[in-house]
Structures are given as structure tokens and as C-alpha cells.
Amino acid sequence: MRNEELIRIFMENASKVAAKPIRVEGSNKLNDILDEILANETSVYCPAKTELEKSVIIDVERRVEALENATSSVEEVVAGIAETGSIVVSSANGRALQTSLLPTYHVALLSADNIFASLDEFFKIMGNDLPTNVTFITGPSRTADIELTLTIGVHGPEKVSILVI
């Protein structure tokens, strides 16, 4: 499948599960978009471990070092799955899985090269030597435990944006 087609399917399916995919054309636009979508956030956590994360600029007043105190987080995720519109986070290289869990707003940075067409394709690349925790995230946290009424945002984020770079 052509890369552009893959990105299109990924974004379409991510939208269907109430994640918000945003296409970022060129990494120089990244911070403009982040400024815009994080405008109302009082605190932002960003691990600044990958190259992409290091390029993220967050003003000092809002940037927090402890994840528990952040209302929002920005992090690079390891993969996107077009089939399901999911993003994948992993504990490899000592990464904190809670970055995508504790804040109410999770902003995922996804390199377009890391979008896989199907679940099978992703697992093939992963192999059998899995990191301690691999988590697929498909939209925001949700429940329908009360009269099957969908409620978005339970223990995990109520908003998930995916910046496809």
C-alpha cells in the first residue's frame, strides 16, 4: 500500500474511534500545532527522550517534570495501526506507560513511517522478544457500564490527539 493511502486509512479509522488525528506537514510546523491544541492546558508533560520529543517546545511555566501533576502529555508513540486506528506505546527503553494514561489529554506524536497496515504486520516486526508492556490505544478512555451509555474519559485520557508527522 502506498504510504499516503496508509496514512489516510489510519487517520480515517482513528477518527472513527474518537481520537483526533492531525496531519503535520514538515516537522517545523509541529510546534505551531502543539501551541494551538495545548492552548488551554495548564500543565504539560513531555519526556524529551526521542529526537521528535526533543524538538517539542513547551514554555517553562507549563512544563512539568512529574507526570502525576500534568493535565496533558506529549510523547512519541512507537507505531500506528491503520486497520484499527490505534497507536502503540511500549515500555522499551524505560519509557513510562503512564504518560498515555494519567493526564486527561494525551497528544501522541506518530512518525508516518511507523504506520502499519494491519495488526499482523506490526506483530511480525515486533517478533517474540516483547518489551514488558506493549499497549494499543484506540481512542480515549471510555465506559458504557451505566445503561450502556457511552461516557468518554474514565480513568485514562478523555482526549487523544495524534499528530502524524
Next chain:
Amino acid sequence: MRVQLFATCLVDTFFPETGEAVLKILDHYGVNIVYPREQTCCGKPPNSAGYRKEARQAAKHFISVFDGTDPIVIPSGSCASMVKNHYPDLFKDDPKMFRKAEALARRTFELSQFLVNVLKVHETGFPNGHGKITYHASCQLTRELGARTEPLELLKSIKGAEFVPMNNADRCCGFGGVFMGKMPEISMALADDKVDSIIETNADIVTGCDHGCLMNITDAAKRRNVDFQIKHIATVLAEAL
């Protein structure tokens, strides 16, 4: 063509008019009907309740009464499924009887399946229908025999009548044979739901291929003020000839 008719216990004892309707339809299409007089019951009630030995006794009798090579026509999805699907299973440890049961199963037809798949009567259709007709898809007919389209083909081929689909048409009406006897409260509640679905369609007639279900629905309808009629598909078709 010649067929053997298995009328079923319910038709014999409660609904002989359905038997007459079957005769009328088959006769109309030039089919010679043989009614083996030694027929009893297919063995469905003991089979459903877990009485395999008794079910086998009924099955053996059925197999000996309905011998030969003529097709066997049964105006009931659950009885037809008993013969077609459960007889071979009853004799799975008896190779000789198993072969007989399999041969019998192959020439056994539920009425609507016979009319559509063998006689293809829906192609010319039934000339004299009227009113709005809805349809309840009985469980064994739909899921064990897989007759999802045949009854609909027939109903849609009635000229002058309008077919209206029912919501949850293939949801159980609560009859369930022995279930009706053992769990009357749930059975009645399910039949009430079925009546609600029928009322929603605004149909004049509700039909189906199994008198068990229709009997259960009739009882629920009696407890309500409804203005639809409940008729076996054989009766509906015979009236439209």
C-alpha cells in the same frame, strides 16, 4: 411426482385445517400425496428434553413407516429439523440405522423448502392474496434448517397481498416445546414481546411455518386486544390459490 406427508402431532390434533391446506396446495401443483397411516410423532419432545432412548424409539418407527424413495414433506420446521438433523445423530453408533437415517434425511423437506426448492411455485406465484402479511421466523426452521429465504419468497409471490417484515422476526417466541411447559412465565413474556413486534407492523395476518410458535403467539394475543389473524403459511398460501 409423489410425496409422503408427515402431518405432525399439532396439525393432527389441533389444526387439521392446516393439513387440508397442505393437501390443497400440493394437489394444485399436481403432486400425488401419500399419507402413511401408521405415522405417530417424530420424537422431537423427548429429544429436546434429553430422552434419547425414547426419541430413538420414535425415530425408528418413523423410518420404518416412511420407507421408499419418495420425498417426505413436513409442514413444520422443528419436526423437519428433527428428522433431517437429529435422526442421523441419534443413530451415530449404529451404522446400519445411521445410513437409513441419512437417506431419509436427504429426502425430507420442510413445506416451504419443498415448495420453493423443489416445486419452485414462487416463480409463478399465488394469484389471490389480500391484506398485509408479516412473518415470524421460527428457530429450528431458520437456524437448524437454514430456511431463511424460502418462506419469504413464497409470501412475496402472493399477488394482491403486501409483505411487511417484522422487527426481530427470528427472535424466539418462547414456545421451545418442553420449555413452554416447564418455564411458562418466561415463555409468556417472550410471546408478549413477539406480539408487540407483530403489532408494530400493522399487519392483518401473521404467519409462520411452525404451529408450536403460532400456538404460543395465539395465547399471548388472546390476552391482548389485537386485530391480526394468526395463520400457518400453508393456510395463507392455500387461500391465495
Next chain:
Amino acid sequence: MKKPGGQSINFRDNARQALQNPTLRRAMRHATETFRNKRNDAIDGIPFEEWREQASELRKSIIGNINGYVDEFAVNATKRGAIVHRAKTAADARDLITAILKDNGAKSIVKSKSMVTEEIHLNKCLADLGFRVIETDLGEYIIQIAGETPSHIIVPAIHRSKEQIGQLFCEKLGCDFSDDPAVLTDTARKLLRQEFLSADAAISGANCYIANTGSIVLFTNEGNGRMVTTLPPLHIVVTSIEKALPSIDDLPLLMRLLPRSATGQVLTSYLSIISGQRMAYSTMDTKRLHIVLLDNGRSEIARGPYWEMLKCIKCGACMNVCPVYGMIGGHAYASTYPGPMGVILSTLLNGLENAHPLLDATTLCGACAEACPVKVPLLKLLYELREMRVAKGYNNTLEGVSMRGFGIAAKNAHIFRTGQASAGALWPLAGILSPVTVNRLPKPVKRTFRRRFS
């Protein structure tokens, strides 16, 4: 009939009571209808039948070698630093879990939804021993504070209306009354956030475990499952042996079938694959992972004639389509697992002595078997277990007598006619029919159909 010494479930009375509860009936109708529609939408336009067939074959091969996969999993999970325990019985599992908690000095425990822990009645055991156990799945939390058991294996509080839940929260948690699911959810969220951060230990279930990688897999939506498996310093996984997948390559198939069948989702919000001991994000302390694999009779079921029940992946699709379950809800079954799969599994796990009345909780309509994503032959198993009930003498005596008479009569048209004439068409059952049912039947006609041929 009750056998001496046996205590059986009074299903008919339970069902009767459920039918008289209009709130329950409304809730069940709404919930099961919604689930059915969502599932139908979710399997539209995908090669569902093909996947079902693949999954069925896969599950078949797994159950055929179940203890082989348990062994392989134990080796691989141990390599990854997990401590794997095998529990033969429910009591063994409770003892093991209690010992692990005590060894680690854990007092307060957060749980994410696990039907296996319901099966072994873990919460009551831990509460009796003085542990503080908090359920964190919203539905489980609701029924925990209500003092109830789950009535559905996926949505445990499906039997309650939002008004009832609002009232419950008001009484038990001291908050203002609201019947808005979003407000109620938020109340639970705030209360539970502190529990996640302060608990000494976590107990979770697993939707499956992967033999060749030693991983356990959790499908969740709320995020509580991720909280409990990544925050407290000790994590105990309690699962049952049949939930094996041979290889990680088999997981995509389960990912495609389970959420679609359970909730009509393409995938749950979260799917976590946990492989061995983990590192905490802040302190980098090594955390402890214990995995308890429960047998509780499953090895024996796997060797017996009803082994196909173990193919079940616990999605709940069969209960959502079951007309009986949809009418009365899960509590009437008085068993951990309700609905069609529950009738069968309860009979196999608890024995006929206890569960035989549940075998009447089906019209044999077959909707369950049609919905099952791994093709468990539920309808066939229901027929077969009814046969076993008769063979083992747990049938109604009067029914047995009627059926024997019927068997003899069915061989002779003359006797059959006589029987029918005196009792109506359902005559083999006449003995066991209550007056309620007899009055619901039409009256036999004077001139039977067969007489026209005489």
C-alpha cells in the same frame, strides 16, 4: 428432582421473581438490544465467517493440548521474571493469592475486572481475612458497593438503571444524587484515582495468555486495567488455563473477534500485552508479577465429551442474543457465569447436582451458537447435557414416566392415537404441564386430521 444431599439452583422461582421486576426488565431489554445492534454493525462488511472458522480451529487445537501450553507459558513467563503458580482448585487459588499478598505485606488491593476471581469468590475471602479490596472497573465498583454479584460477564451492572445507580452512589458514597452517567462516572473516577496511587497490590484477570512469549493480555476500555497493572508495586494476575494462545501471531485474530463480539468495538480503547516483570516509571524499582493459573476442573473437562465449551473466549455475545437471558438477566442463574455459556459452564464446573435446573433455561432456539465468534457448539452442548441429566437421574420423575410411555406409544399408531385423544397433542408432557400451560393450549379438535384418511 433434588437428589439427597444436593442443593440445586431454583431457577424457575428466580426467573419468576426477575420477571416481576419492571426496572430489571427495562434495563435488560435496552442493554441486550443495544449490544445486539452494535455487534451486528461491527461484523458488517468484514470476513467474519472466515475469522470465526479460523478462531474455531485455533481454539480447538489449543484445548486439545491445553496443559502443553500451560507448561510452555510457565517456562517463558518465568524467564521474563514472572512467578507462575498453578491452582488445581478454587481453594488452592485463594490460598495462593492470600499467601502472595501476606508475603509482600500488602493490605490494600485494587482490582480490575476478572470473572475468574468471581468464580473462586476471591473478594469475600480477602475481605474476611481483613484485606481492603477495591474493584475499579466502573460496573464492578457499582456492584461491589451494592453488595451484588455481576449479572453479565462484560457489563456487570447491566441489570441496574442509572436512577438506581445514582441512588446507590448517593447512599454509599455520600455524594449528591445524579442519574447522569457522566456525573456518576466522574464521581467514581475521582474516588478511584487515589486508590490506584496508594494501593499495595493489584489483582487483574487476563483475556488470554501467550504461550510462546510468556505474556498475558488485557482488553480494557476505562483505563483502570492499565492503572492497576502499572501503578502498585505488586501485580497478581488470576486467569484460567483454557485462555491460552500458542503464539503472539495468533493475537490479531482474537483482537479482531473479541471486542466486536463483546461490545461491538473494532478494538477496545486499551489492549495491553504484559510480558514478565516490569519497571516502574518513577522509581525504577523492580516490580513483582505473579500469575495464578486456575484449573478448577478444566483439565478434566478438556478430556471429557464437553471439551468444546472450553473454546469459549468469554465475550458475552451468546447472552446478548439469548431470549431467556434478555428477559430475566444474569442473577436468576445464581451462578458466576449466566446465559447460554453460563448454563453449560456452570453445569460442567459445579456439577449437575447443583446446576441441573439451569438446563431448562433455554428454548433451544440456537441464537447463541450462531453468535459465538469461536463456534462453540452451544446448542449441541445444551442438547447433550440434557441427555446427561436424564442419564444421571436428575430429570423430573413424572416427566421420565411420561416420556417412557411416550416412547412405547410412538412405536404404535393405535396406542399413540388413544393417548392423543385422551390428553391432547402434547400428551407425553401432560403429566408435567402446570395448569397455567394447559390453559394456554388450544382444545384438541373432535375430528383429527388423520381420521380423514380412515
